[in-house]
Amino acid sequence: MNGIVNSLGGTNTSVAPGTPRIVSSRFDEPQGHTLEGYRSTGSYRGYEGLRAVLDMGPDEAGEMVKEATLLGRGGAGFPAGVKWGFCPPGVWPRYIVVNGDESEPGTYKDRVLMERDPHQLIEGCLIAAYAIGAAQVFLYVRGEMAHAQERVAAALNEAYEANLVGRNILGTDFSVDIVLTWGAGAYIVGEETALIESLEGHRGMPRLKPPFFPAAKGLYMRPTVVNNVETLSNLPWMANHGVSEYRAIGTENSPGTRLIALSGHVNSPGVFEVPQGTTTFRDLFESPEFGGGIRDGHELKMFIPGGASAPWFFAEHVDLPLEAKVVGPEGSMLGSGAVVVMDETTDAVRACLRIVRFFARESCGKCTPCREGTTWEEQILTRLLEGHGRPGDLELLLDVADNISPGPYPVASDPQNSLEAVPYPPRQTTICPLGPSSVAPITSAIRRFRSEFTDKITRRPSIPVGSETPAPATAATAGEVGHG
């Protein structure tokens, strides 16, 4: 019984044998989150990387990251070094905004990084700030992550005290502030321009890119680099061990490791640090260090390879490697390192509705197709699941989806029916990908499990006899709070 345990993240955090721990080396260290722990445990000595970087010029530090091909770990997988280079020359100030608003369903890594190793993130921020020329870093932590906020706050206080952050860091002329700021509950704020809006005190509604590329017109319309927590957490190890050691892990296109949260119907779910590009989904699901097999001898029905926004994969895709350049053409994406496994007991319609409902609830409301379309999709699916489906509902659903994301939507191949994959990414009638993401579960599920949908339309469920439907008492204030 573990119910009444107020829990930190990172319950099961294995790595494959022989894989270096780049970002997770202190996950199992009880004091890894303290300055003392950061300096004395883990796969490198804390803040030594910063010293090394301060001995280089800022350009050299930026070059290191570029050479390493450090891919962004937030979802889009864009090389961080290249992103840094987009800041227009000679325009000051530049800001760094750290995206710690982890909210993509299935994604569970930044929280662990912040709770278990906050100094690693802080050191990463400092290295980035030094290289980019940012004097102010805003570390935006998801509002719902109280422990992460506490751990990061405590670490920042220690670091300021130790002259690792603030004025004249380690006696040099490098001075930077890192300001911890909390979100307040909105998935869309994970999108970088929405995050900037939120940090400016506004509703987290994305800005159109162009013209509002953060590198040119970001926070306060100034050049801004937005990096994910995991991305920056790679920098201290890299600064200690060097680029070539970093590039020796993973593949040419996708060097290094990444954290994968494996959840759903596996025997041992967990947050695993795995080499990019070489690890396959099968390794994740079956290896005893990781998933340990589909739960209780069940069979894999489908899996989501990169968070709720990703189109679904199926049994025939398990041997694909965790490599963006492979997964994309196969019709999905690696996204934020969230792999959700579903066995044959899963109701595809119910799973589809749950993900669609997520996007409908999290739509910011800015673009018409997303605001109206995602809600409409949810309404149709809800109706269908409740036995009020109508003939033509699937065509309607797909067409509503098409009006959010026009044209063929990315989807995995279906060899049984000789259907080819449609490569990622989708087209969109919206500013950001949230609305189009709601289409992923719909096209994925209908293409593979159409009969599960049509069955619900043609065979209306009978009212179960004798089963006790819980009928919660309605309190006076019921419905006043929460989502409409």
Add this chain to the structure above:
Amino acid sequence: MAEETPKPVELTDPVEITVDGETVVAQGGDLLIDACERAGTYIPRFCYHPRMRPVGMCRMCLVEVDTGRGPALQPSCMLPVTEGMTVDTRSDTVAKVQDGVLEFLLANHPLDCPVCDKGGECPLQDQTYAYGPGESRYVEEKRHYEKPIAISETVYLDRERCILCDRCTRFADEVAGDPLIHFIDRGSSTQVNTFPDEPFSSYFSGNTVQICPVGALTAKPYRFKARPWDLTEVESTCTRCSVGCRITIESSQDQILRFQGVDSDAVNWGWMCDKGRFGFEAMNSENRLLAPMMRGEDGELTEVRWSDALSGVTSELRRALDGRGPSSVALIGGSRSTNEGAEAWARLAKSVIGTDNCDAQLGDGLPAEAALGLPGLTIDEVCAPGSTVLWMGPDPLETLPVLQIRLRHAVLNDGVRIVEVGPARTGLRSLVAARVPAAPGRLADVVGGLLGGDVADEFAQASEILRSAGDDLRVVVGRANLAESPDTVLAAVGAVRSALPAARFLVALGRGNVRGALEAGLAPGLLPGGIPLSSGELPQGWESIPAEEGHDTTGILSAAAAGRIDVLVLLGADPLTDFPDRSLARRALAAARCVVAVTPLLDASAAGAHIVLPAAGFGEVDGTTTNLEGRVTPVSAKVTIPGTARADRSIAGALASRLGATDSWDSPEDLPGAAESATDGDGPASGPDGDLLVGIDRELPIPSVGDLEVPPTDAYSLRLVVARKLYDRGTMLVESPSSAALAPGSVALLNPADAAPLGVEEGSRIRLISASGSISIPTVPDESVPKGSVLVHHDLEGADPRELVDISDVVCDVRVEVA
């Protein structure tokens, strides 16, 4: 009314783009949606508005754009055109997207077009017909909201109809600077609303109704009054203040039902203030005067026939002329008239009667030589990118509201820097680069110090800004304080000109057509076209000019009070309400032998007149008007003049002919007026921007002030500042039901440092006592009022600062007692 169509632009950076297969030359950097429209291809849209920052959120304007990497859907409202861009606005994909967006917008829309004010002129309705699906496939329950809710005194919001385009909320935030309405909640629950119990009290709220692309926002004065297809419209110019916003007058069944802003690049950019927008209500008032009236034996005003009234006026005039001569006749007013009406009255007074006692200002302006003769500036020049402005005028928000909008845009978007110098903080507030307080009487010293670099440290930055502009400094000048002699302003003008001889000025006089009336000759010492009377030139068509120079309004009222005026004509003027010195106005009107009021409504002064002539109002007369820049634009008759009321010009003509003038005065062609003949364009109706008077570059000798003697302050008194609020107790406002309630109550604002020793706090009643009178008034401590001053607003409900003012004093000092 139709959405604004983009005007042609000058091609300074021509780029070639392909629109639906045709090659088009566009201005590089222009938004694609505008470039396409200029090239004749209209792209449907809801959220985009050419006068506001694009947000790209309705997604209706998506088109397929190929810049070399294959066609991609892009919102044309946010995409600048670049060389070689290929645009497809009609592809199957685009058509499907448009169809889809409309279906989404209509999904939760109530489709209550038959009972919606917008039905018939609704972009959602029109675009659904043009681009939308034949029917909706949406069978789910629609969103429901309480409908409609009042978000201000005049604007109602129906959230079910709203399509969340962000136009009203963007307008409130970025154009008006009153972000009191906002998106609330998220996703499909997003709604526009106010903070609880904090209404959308913006002087500009009516604009949101005009730009709403559906019927979500409606204006109380227009709700359910007409259907758009019953309305006919004519273009005109608002004359409620001297900005001269271009508008349409829209009427049905011979009744004006609404005004809408017209986009004039040079003036109002399509915006209006609510006072102007809803001002038509006064013209529809049941209190409009329908027949002439004369005071009978019983002392009461009773209706008479026009011939009797005109005979009455004529015989009074003859009696005066035969008695003490032309200078015993005086005329105050004319700023409410058209240029043509003012010209007719000027000609009647100066040529036919022979008196120079004419003034269109009511002691609240500047000498006409300054108003007409300072080297001029246009609004565009004041607001030009990078310009530096010295503001020593009245509060633009309260007196020239749309100028405030233009200034706001200039400061926030075009780097314009404003240094405000004056006795009280204005609505420019946070827009100013610096504010330097100038106590009453001290304006010239302060301005001179700033321009000479001789200032206290705290104003060094203001001085630096002003001095960095050099001769290119743009000065806005006017009366910020009605309790202070205009000489203090003239002295400040002199200080500017001695430091910067080439400085140019925008003279911010507030009254509607005051500039036109002064140009027409309704000013002492001036003939039409700003020609000095002393020149002896006989204006075209005039028979004579006055033999001696006359008085301004202060002089006229003083003469009247001293019993030297026999006939006083009030041409749409109400000195009892508007003249800053109430005692003098009261005494003058009582002492004049015969007061003739020419007015559409029985204002306070007319109520005491001997003869009242009902005049046509706004929207009832064709002609032209001249704004503060000297821009001449048309005003138009849209409805019939009620009862037997007549146009000002026609009344002047009838009196002239009774006095023996031989020419016909009936039509505008008979009156070759200065304004019309002196413009630089093809006549005043040549476009929404009108034409600038050539005379904007004329220079007249500005009266010199000499050494202004400002009495020293004493420790026991505060110096009075009287400023105007947009909504006061003026007759036109009182007769406009939707505006009448908006006038605030009168309070005395004083610096907390002055309030503290008196032991008064917010709401405490104090007594202000001057040599002329005293008032009891509640107090509001306000840090923006300079120490040593007390600010009371003109003509609000409650205590009246005019009781305190003696117009002959340079400043007005008041003692404060706790009541």
Add this chain to the structure above:
Amino acid sequence: MARLNEANEQLARAIIARYPEPRSALIPLCHLAQEQDGWLDEDAMAHVAELIGCTPAQVLGTASFYEMFKLHPVGKYCINVCTNISCQLLGGEELLEHAESRLGVRSGGTTPDGMFTLEDVECVAACTEAPAVQVNYRYFHRVGIEDFDALIDALLAGELDDVVPPHGTLAKVRQDLAADRIANITAPEDQEMPVWIARAEASAGEGAAT
């Protein structure tokens, strides 16, 4: 009620000083107000507006966008049951049904004693520990039906007071960024090229480094 009290107003000013523009403090100050009162009421929003120089409508517009800001009073404990995909697969929806039954309120409701507000929430980033529950944003992992009942009992008995503060309090550790510690935070327009970049550029000679 419910403007920020004096201590919190001091803290609010210190928080505002951490940002280049005051408006950026809007969300942090709403959290502070919610920590004070347990929810975000109108007076508090109006006070926040005053402190950062915007209108109350703008504060409401932002605050209402975010789920964590409660514009009505809520229970001492907000019980957030995750039902998103990873938790749904392992019984999150059944757990929510049980929670509704146990607490006697539907999702979104507050118990009449004011102790609990139940919410059906989106992914809380504990996907490998499904089904996950947060109580006032403190995590409880792999919560079964009995675990849930035990959790409620423990909360009622005050056994978790040390780890679960009343609703509104998020982090119990704050960043201590007093004004004298701040190195560089000023308005954006007052910022220039950082000294270490200037030094690097100077030492790189003419090369205009970026």
